Amino acid sequence: MTYPTIWFLRHGQTEWNAEGRIQGQLESQLSPLGIRHAHQQAALMAPILARGPACYVSPLGRAQQTAKIALGSHPFVTDTRLAEAQAGVFQGMTRAEVAARYPDIYATNPLNLDLFCAAPEGEGFAAFQARIQDFLAGLKEPAVVVAHGLWGQVLRGLICGLSRADMAALPNEQGCIYQLSDGGEQVLR
Template structure:
């Protein structure tokens, strides 16, 4: 396991994609594709209301996961602002679990499911998956490359590790983090602030 370190990159605004069809079905996506639901589109619209003044004031660069749900979210939330697609922002590759529901995983891999109640640990324990060490290293690599305050649009587990690295959390603490959609996580100087649209509170 990699050493958990606290990183202090430039200020980050992190957007998790909105709800997808597979989210609603409790089906593991990983690096497979699933489109936003109507609720997911509404969540991205809520992010648009939050991020608009930030974009206008700071004009930050935007990096987005190549996976379609993140691209769809960015299109709605950022109003057509220019983006750069970065493969390092893709969600954890969850091996044989991808495409299966959580109940199917529990039936087929009862020991793995029982030992890993949190999604981050479950994805990273998947046979033929990416694993935590490689996932963590990929995220840390992107963080080390940031030179200016940046908007990142990606995925739930990716965001948990990102937030954990910046806030100096252990792996167990990362895995237990809440994982909201429709908000913006503002990360700076080792702290996290969750920005929410006033109309959705």
Template sequence: MTSFPKIWFLRHGQTEWNAEKRIQGQLESQLSPLGRSHARQQAELMRPILAQEPTCYVSPLGRARETAEIALGGAECIIDPRLAEAHAGDLQGMTLPEVEAQLPEIWAANPSHLDLFCAAPNGEGYGNFHARILSFMQVLTEPSVVVAHGLLGQVMRGIVLGLSRQEMAKLSNQQGCIYVLEEGREQLLQ
């Protein structure tokens, strides 16, 4: 198993579309008031971590950048396009009930969000998504903070933990917390 430097992973706070159960993928949706509260919770947890001056990376998507601004107190971040959420193709912008009603075969065959996004017609697919995340992780040389997205976090955490795709899809996907990844293990700070 490949070894990576310590990673503090933060999922963005709740967005308006999260609250509507609408698939964002690489589309934009603003943080909800609850989402800004999630980022403030992360800011409390991040204070002692930021004192160590880790390198900070953020997805180019607005919800992650707004979360980083709040949670990291304006610390300098490197925007890396490899940290964008999975591109969910034709499903982007649809609500989960709309997917279930309009694409029942895809819905039935893909019970997890990770599988659903990766099965999306005209989407990125799991292989490309996994490769993109791994390519980012392989260039990390020092302890790093990553502010990104739920499915990206499940795959990144799964890579560190040595999990299968099915196991990755079952990982928790919380907001307002920090997942600490180190030496093949995960710790949740909340």
């Protein structure tokens, strides 16, 4: 399937990112570094926003905070489908706490995408991917998307035709923009 060009921005570093704590759909504010990440994205976004693309943002605070900096006064639509994977009982825990309390799940899911999607009482990969595919199916024109790391891994994997394992291994940089077009990606820094 072909999609319009998408400029994907992961939110800047949060206080919980810095602590190694699993956020999922819980809230954590941008750290000072995260604010700098959003300002780096703002500089990169200026020529893109001049084209007038539609902009969509996750409802979670860290993405909203990033969007307000990176998109400036450009209008955006908040879309609940852009929220991060719901990581069930793992939300609020550090990876070390997950390893101690759920050693079997932790040992068999070393990458964040797999770990979050294996969480008891969590969303699971199939539902998470379906939510992202539903969003993609509605895109008819080039768009800017401000969301989350795992959300972006699945988005990028779907557009680039990757397997779930390859999606889980994708890098999750902050302070950059992933330009997705013609079945591939380019990282703008």
